[in-house]
Amino acid sequence: MTSHILHRQTKKPLPTVDKGEGVYLFDTEGNRYLDGSGGAAVSCLGHGHPRVVQAIKEQVDRVAFAHTSFFTNKPAEELADFLCARVPGDFGRVALVAGGSEAMEAALKISRQAHIERGDEKRTHFIARRQSYHGATLGVMSVGYHAQRREPFRAMLSQNTSHISPAYAYRHQEPDESAEEYGLRAARELEDEIQRVGPQNVAAFVAETVSGSSLGVVPPPPGYFREIRRICDEHGVMLILDEVMSGMGRTGTLFACEQDGIEPDIVAVAKGLGAGYQPIGATLVASKYAEAIVSGSGMLKHTHTYMAHPTACAAALAVQTVIEEDDLLPQVCARGETAMKLLRDRLGQHAHVGDIRGRGLFIGIELVADRETKEPFEPDLNVAGRVKQTAFENGLICYPNATNADGVRGDHVLLAPPFIISEDELAELTDKLAKSLDEAVSTVN
Ligand SMILES: Cc1ncc(COP(=O)(O)O)c(C=O)c1O
Structure with missing residues (x-):
């Protein structure tokens, strides 16, 4: 059915979100997504918090x-x-x-x-x-x-x-x-x-x-x-x-x-x-x-x-x-350190990861065509868009963006998971992101 909403993008239909529980969102088809970026650094308590x-x-x-x-x-x-x-x-x-x-x-x-x-x-x-x-x-x-x-x-x-x-x-x-x-x-x-x-x-x-x-x-x-x-x-x-x-x-x-x-x-x-x-x-x-x-x-x-x-x-x-x-701020620091370690262990030497940086549970991964020269990917390859789509298909919400390097070129992935994320869920996030990066980059190469 045609949507009457003037969506952010109108070429491709979006799945319909059905419900949210903790760090996960579910669509009406029953697909589950780990919300690794809180949408765009929004959902810091995850979804469906009873006190809120x-x-x-x-x-x-x-x-x-x-x-x-x-x-x-x-x-x-x-x-x-x-x-x-x-x-x-x-x-x-x-x-x-x-x-x-x-x-x-x-x-x-x-x-x-x-x-x-x-x-x-x-x-x-x-x-x-x-x-x-x-x-x-x-x-x-x-x-x-x-x-x-x-x-x-x-x-x-x-x-x-x-x-x-x-x-x-x-x-x-x-x-x-x-x-x-x-x-x-x-x-x-x-x-x-x-x-x-x-x-x-x-x-x-x-x-x-x-x-x-x-x-x-x-x-x-x-x-x-x-x-x-x-x-x-x-x-x-x-x-x-x-x-x-x-x-x-x-x-x-x-x-x-x-x-x-x-x-x-x-x-x-x-x-x-x-x-x-x-x-x-x-x-x-x-x-x-x-x-x-x-x-x-x-x-x-x-x-x-x-x-x-x-x-x-x-x-x-x-x-x-x-x-x-619930004293969540010390937890943000501790989980932030865990996330950084998991990501650096898994992606630190990746041929297309130039830099992993951040503060607390706010993390950026800069993607490059060449690690040694820091040369960014060309914008028309749409690497950020490919990573976003592949990750979504793999059940991970992350927030890739482009043009960071010089205002025209450059791709990165922004992570901002809920403060309540567990260590196991961080490991799942890392696995899904690593798999999605490889798949997305392979379509470019
Ligand atoms: C740093 C910063 N300032 C302002 C805004 C605008 O906020 P909003 O989209 O809620 O209008 C954003 C949104 O992403 C942001 O990241």
Whole structure:
């Protein structure tokens, strides 16, 4: 039967998902899939978690929705308290929205509004990085730099953004350079770009703390973000961290930046916040900037109908409570180490695996045509697409993407399994991935 949905791709029919249990999803044909990437780093508690399901039911029974121009609500207030108490830094306010793009769009507009409220009206320019993804709407797409996804809309994107290099040791660190030296060199590109644009014009620097789907899970080199923070402070430039993928425990700490020893000015989270049980995102604003709005105009000039949605907030609060009460963050670190060992043992010497990297249960495997030269596959071979399809046929959901190497070429596989994954399930993931890689690459060779 023809679908009336304008799907992401319309050429090939999709299986229909039927149910989810733990780390597995099942389709209506009875096929079972190990969710090795939580979709796109979303399902951190797996599927069908009873405490989260119960919290949603209770909230819907009480009140599903009430518009935020009339009411606040208890789960939203408690979720905002929860986040502000745990984010590194002095954060007093959170905007609660419906997803990652909305959270990042809010980050950009709140940054601009806070500068205006502080009397710093010239600051309209955003500096971000190449090979980055911050969402699908036009505002955040201007800041992000995923060349392929940007191309059709280039003429519609904002001109007041510019981009520096990603922090990408596998391809950009020189052989005679230490990781720390490379981190400093990469960060100092920001200083040069701020000088070029004029420090008084720059609103913020925007970066994913651990780069996700566009670079292939690349943690920053040591010292990189400390130097970025120093440069931002020197010029009154805000530091906006996009932790839509990497935040909410994915890397083993609630906020990924805790491991880099820095405090952002604004940080956006989404996927793992509600773990897919409800659509939700959050933009946390440091008190220094939030207070400028609160004690200034007192009006947030960025609103949506579904802000602070009670059911979504109840789900997110339940997800975060489970993670904390079940002490899942140490488990993310331990399972992350196991996963890394299994993958390195199995794929570390694979002829087409160039690099295996990550933080916690957030792992990237970079695929190359030639290990020695790091030469990527040609884009028209569609290696990432082949791996995704083959893995899916083998009962594994992973999240391959392309164009990481230079914005045009490069393939990788992103893994982000649920925090509750067992060691046996990690072994199954590794087996299925290794088999799928071999099968996919054999169709290319
Ligand atoms: C780092 C990052 N930022 C923002 C987004 C956009 O989030 P959403 O797809 O929920 O709008 C994504 C989505 O993949 C992401 O990975």
